[in-house]
Amino acid sequence: MVLKMTSFRRIHLFRSLVPVIFLIVLWSCDSSKDEDPNGLLPELNLLNQAYGTDPQQTLDVYLPAGRSTEDTPIIIYIHGGAWIEGSKSEFLGVQPLMEKSFPEYAYVSIDYRLFNLSTGANKFPIQENDVIKSIEYILSKTTGWNISNKIILAGASAGGHLALLHGYKHQDIGNIQAVIAFFPPTDLVPFYNFNSITSAILAGLIGGTPTDQPRIYSASSPVTFINEKSVPTVFFHGTTDPVVPIGQSEILKKELESSSVPFLYRSIPGQGHGFTEATYANLIQEASVYLKTVLK
Numbered sequence: 542m543v544l545k546m547t548s549f550r551r552i553h554l555f556r557s558l559v560p561v562i563f564l565i566v567l568w569s570c571d572s573s574k575d576e577d578p579n580g581l582l583p584e585l586n587l588l589n590q591a592y593g594t595d596p597q598q599t600l601d602v603y604l605p606a607g608r609s610t611e612d613t614p615i616i617i618y619i620h621g622g623a624w625i626e627g628s629k630s631e632f633l634g635v636q637p638l639m640e641k642s643f644p645e646y647a648y649v650s651i652d653y654r655l656f657n658l659s660t661g662a663n664k665f666p667i668q669e670n671d672v673i674k675s676i677e678y679i680l681s682k683t684t685g686w687n688i689s690n691k692i693i694l695a696g697a698s699a700g701g702h703l704a705l706l707h708g709y710k711h712q713d714i715g716n717i718q719a720v721i722a723f724f725p726p727t728d729l730v731p732f733y734n735f736n737s738i739t740s741a742i743l744a745g746l747i748g749g750t751p752t753d754q755p756r757i758y759s760a761s762s763p764v765t766f767i768n769e770k771s772v773p774t775v776f777f778h779g780t781t782d783p784v785v786p787i788g789q790s791e792i793l794k795k796e797l798e799s800s801s802v803p804f805l806y807r808s809i810p811g812q813g814h815g816f817t818e819a820t821y822a823n824l825i826q827e828a829s830v831y832l833k834t835v836l837k
Contacts, residue, residue, distance in 0.1 A: 581607040582687055592678035593671070595654055600675055601629055603636070603648040604686055614691035614718070615679065616643060618650045621698030623784075624668055624746055625656050631697070638822050639695075642829035647688045651675045653703070656746045665746050665761050668699075672707045676715040690716045693832070698785060698814065701725025701776070705763035705793070708772050718836055721828050722776040724785050724814055727793040729762045730755075735786055764796045773803040773835045775828045779812035805831045 587602040605613065616639065620631040632650035639648065653671035654663045676692070683690050692715045696704035701722030708720035726732045730751045733743045743758075744750055751758045759765050774797060778790035787808060797804045807824060809816060816824070 582609075585686075590678075592651075592675045597652050597654045598671060598674065599629070600649050600651040600679075601632070602686070603650075604688065605640075605644070605647060608647060608687050610684065610687055610689055613645060613647050613688040614693065615683075615688055616646045616648050616693045616695055616721075617676065617679065617704075618648065619653070619672065619694065619696035619700035619703045620650070621696065621700045622655070623742055624665070624699045625658055625742065627655075627699070628652055631700075635821060635825070638818075638825045641822075642826045646693075647686070649675075649679055656742075658742070658745055661745060664748050665757070668703055669706060669710075669761070672703050673711060673714055676707070680715060691718050692716055693719045693721060695721040696725070697723040698725065702727065702763065705774070705776075706761070706766075708774070709763050709766035712770075712772060717772050719773045719775065719832055722774070723816075724778045724782055724787075725763070725776060725789065725793070726785050727762065727789045728764045729758045731792070732785070732789060733758070764792060767796045767800050767802060769800050769802070771797070771800060771802045773832065775805045775831060777807050777809060777816075777824050779809045779814065779816065781811060782814045784814040803835050 582604075584606040585604040587604070589599050590602060592598050592600055618629075618632040618635075618639075620627040620629055622628075629650040629652045632648070636648065639646075651672070653675070654667050656663045656665070656668070679692075680690055694704035694708050694717060696702070702725045704720050705722050705725055705727060707714070708717050729743060729747070733740055733751050740750075747754050747757050747761060749757075774793075776790055776793060778785075778787045780787055790806065790808070794804070794806050805828065807827070809820060809824075812820060
């Protein structure tokens, strides 16, 4: 009888421990637990994330391995295309070069609503507002993505214009540290007069000529908002650019000098609206070295 009671107690004890054992096993198999023995977060890509309700309001996120909220700032890339075409996939062409020169950064490439030349839909400042909205969305995710809230804005052509415009005009929206721009429009009044194509696009995008809409042209030009507190700026322009004349970067250079804003500017002899891969690699590396000195 004693043996039977002992066996019963052992069985009862085992049954009472089953839930505890189950929880221990479940915890050890938890898929959310970092599998890296060093505790480093793995690389993670999040594509076509919606930051608004329009199909064009999406972005791609590239999070590096080993990221942290202390040591992983963000580069937000804005594509070009004269505000009427292009997509966030443009970033893929420079991504390897950016990651090589800025290895500690997370990257976000954004789409924005494009102006429709045929219907007149999505006039400015729709694109400016989409940059703001995308940045607000990114900032809302930094903790979950385990990245810093420090931002460098980058872009080419129309994307460079939007990056500069936000960096100077809306520096308080996002912790903007610097801007990198390739062959950007910077002052839309003289740009309007460059040729018939720019005149037609800007007249539609802005809703008139500089004479008709002087306030909107000024409010849409990055150089309007430069002051002594503007962020450090890196920009590059080809001397034979047939789409955005190099004079646009010369205007930017003059305004930055007048306000004593730190900047790095290179004019690229013999190259146009886009550079060779070797030139891009050298310029992006130069940008990295420069920004490390001014963003200490």
